Amino acid sequence: MLIIDCPYCGPRPEPEFTHGGEAHIARPADPSQATDQQWLEFLYLRKNTRGVFAERWRHARGCGRFFNALRDTTTDQFLATYRAGQKPPAVPVGGER
């Protein structure tokens, strides 16, 4: 069970959260202008990163807010959590330890 640091509420246990997949995939402002390839990439193509990965979480059984996190997928350690709409903070290469 992970401990996730909600940017609005502070650290809480994982059962309070739902995972929302890869972060920073914005819905195109005018979908009608998107090519089939662009729409395919928006819908389906994900990085599946081994290492530091930016992902979405929702504090569903808490404040209800969506936010983003940087998690090392090899260790499950979080390097940062930050509010939706913000850029991911810079982190040391290879994680914190």
Next chain:
Amino acid sequence: MSSLRTPAGGRIDRADSLSFTFDGRRYQAFVGDTLASALLANGVHLMGRSFKYHRPRGVLGAGAEEPNALVTVTRDDARRTPNLRATQVELYDGLVAESQNRWPSLSFDIGAINNLLSPFLPAGFYNKTFMWPRSAWHKVWEPPIRAAAGLGVAPTLPDPDRYAQQFAHCDVLVIGAGAAGLAAALTAASAGARVIVCDEQAEMGGALLSERDATIDGQPAVAWVAASVARLAAMPRVRLLPRTTAFGYFPHNNIGLSERITEHLADPAPSLPRERMWQVRAREVVIATGAIERPLLFPGNDLPGVMLASAARTYLNRYGVRVGTRAVVAAGCDAAFAAALDLAAAGVQIAAIADVRAAGAADGPALAAARAVGLPIRACSTVLAATGALRVAAVRLGVVAANGNVSPGDTIACDVVLVSGGYTPSVHLHSQSRGKLAFDEALGAFVPAAPAERSRSAGHCRGINGLGAALEDGACAGAAAALATGHTATTPRFVATALDAGIEGTPGALPQLASVIPPAKAFVDFQNDVTTRDLALARREGFESIEHIKRYTTTGMATDQGKTSGLNALGFVAAESARKIAEVGLTTYRMPYTPVTFGAFAGFARGDQFDPVRKTPSHDWTIARGGVFEDVGMWKRTRFFPVGTEDMHAAVDRECLGVRNGVGMFDASTLGKIEVVGKDAAEFLNRFYVNNWANLAPGRARYGILLRDDGFVYDDGVIGRLAADRFHVTTTTGGAARVFGMMEDYIQTEWTDLSVWITSTTEQWAVVAVQGPKAREVLAKLVTGIDLSPTALPHMAIAHGEICGVPLMLFRVSFSGELGFEVNVPADYGTHVWEAIHAAGQEFGITVYGTEAMHVLRAEKGYIIVGQDTDGTMTPDDAGVAWAIGKTKHDFIGKRGLERPALKAKGRKQLVGLATVDPQVVLEEGAQLVATANRPAPYPMIGYVTSAYHSAALGRSIALAAIADGRARMGETLYVAMPGGDIPVKVVSPVFYDPEGARINV
């Protein structure tokens, strides 16, 4: 008592004797004994039969590492616990234990024929022999193999015991209360940190409890343990958990502990849970789990009487039991000398100490002490083979030449063989936590490298040897852990004396392996019956990776997790393939460290506590009337209300006709409800749902469809506009939470420009659907403040008033195709209003109906159920609801997705109706459709049945189906392929009943 029991000493209470039975025979023992120590005190070494070959097996170890002595302990028919290690079973008076995997008896086991057949049961035997024909495995081969090769049998009765679960937080969790663990706990606790100490044994102290002469700070080691535990127990910020195994290390320092509370009690108080599962969240963890001695590899190394030297020493010093009368000691490590010295002092004759190392390699204080008392030490000497029937009777020694070749030597009679192949640090938890491991060539062992969690290993489990060094290492780890939690510690110093032994050893790759062993066979993994020959065979058959070798031979698998076998297997494979152990690598350690009961995992989540239950306002009313529930998510919904002896079919027919011909009532409270409020509420719904909401007038409602951005149908429901800036959205029962989450997602992250708020109101409203030609007449008796006439309240209109004196939000909607209303009242009034409507409806013969009738009624009208008639790959056009799409909207979720070529292609499956040629045949939901009868295989499936019912109103069966180009096939005859033969069907409109919709608009 028996002459094997020493006259004094040990941790047992000689004033308190008890009796127990093993395989039906009664034995005497003392409080403080384990089943293993008590059997050994009674001269019983034969404790089990091996997994595959049914070889006689005795006890190898003295603790969690025991691979052989697996027993079943029975209290009663419901309390029978199989696969317990005899070394961990604490005795109580009257304990009943039985050996496993033998028939008819332990000493005469028919299955032992497998041992004679062993040349024909090599590694991969099952995979190779029994996989053809494929179908035979489950029926022909598997049952007898499972019966013959196996462990204990679980009870079939429900578990009558209770299991507790507890969460805990601490600054420092210390795992293991041996020398390093106690030093760490004392240091951290003295600094003021909140500390939890857990230890798997009944008594804390670890290996110190097996020491005879060791001293710490001038007092005997066991006295120091007692004083230290007492000091810790007196500290208010310290929690001591004996009999508690740290079985799993989960992310973010979440450690699973399994505490055994009543297992050791003869007559446990009923108020006590049997076990308790702890989930500890520790800021820092100190792993002090010690090390496990390794067996040596020689033929006959699994005979009863062959045991780890450290185990023999534990049985002697801790339990006052001499494991035999005449011992041969096989030493690959100095630890063997300490055991030999203690056993000799206790009167066990040491026939020989065969030290595989060259003279000079081993000349520490242990060797000197052994020499000083005249023990018969043979350098450059090893055990070639052990022989005996149900107990070792003799060993044949060999002499190791400088080039590694071994020449045969003496045969020596003995009744125990003490083996010491070096120590393997217990890195299981560190490895589970995803910490890295490094092979230390000097130690010949894997030790913890960089941790992945806030943890540190201390003492023997990270290759630190010697009592003084272990205490110091533990204290440093405790101080560092305390400091990391903001507590400054002064690291205590310890003065320790002990006959220290190194971890050293040459794991697995003993000299004789290269020259003498093949084709002889030595056991590597005792629990899984894997031999050197199996490992060699796996290598010859091309398995190079240790992970593949593990799976092919099963070495290191199951509950044992390679505690005694892991490094020996690696060493053997490395020697065979002329690689270094570090190059061969290590297999992954899996949790649990030792088995954990299902009861501990389940905890309180059993029976009524298994899952929360959501109840509707009519719940108790339904129970009183014999209604039959079904589970829909967490909801209990009434499926049908049988009258008299009706079965479901009869009840549903009656309920459907009741609605069609008069009036029915239905509890629709489970519908998901979301209130959408704000000046941009309409714009939000315009972007979210496919429909146009801008032109929906307040007081009116509309059927809405929700897609995902891929263009596929996700949910549906009626949405009413209560005011310019306020909508009442309904969702499917199962979709409420995910639709709400999706709304939040778009509001929070995509359309932050919109001023809109959403609130889940599912639990706020009770909903009673009143449907049927007489629905208006029923409600007219109860409703005030609303004109119910068709002109004032037409289909899809909303009005506010009162019913039975409580606030009413009335929707005129229909999911039955009849004149219909949905009565929304604050949830707390739901039961009252439900009963009032039922009473008012009596004069109109009102019928209460359940979900099954609701399904039939909607299917007769061709109304879809998202998730039943759609499957996540259906577009609105596929489902026949494209009319709902707002054609003039520039964008909505899914609009761009629908433009993808594949979603507009020909040949997509479309929802249509099916009429069976034989009107009485009801199709099976999920059945596949084909285009032609009597076709040769293979043939293409062109669709499938999504809904199928008997329709009482139509006097025939009806069905909905998704069929390729379905709407172009109207009138065609297709075939539903079933095991009993094709069922011919005609493709028809999905609207079976009242296609003009005349009955709704009255």
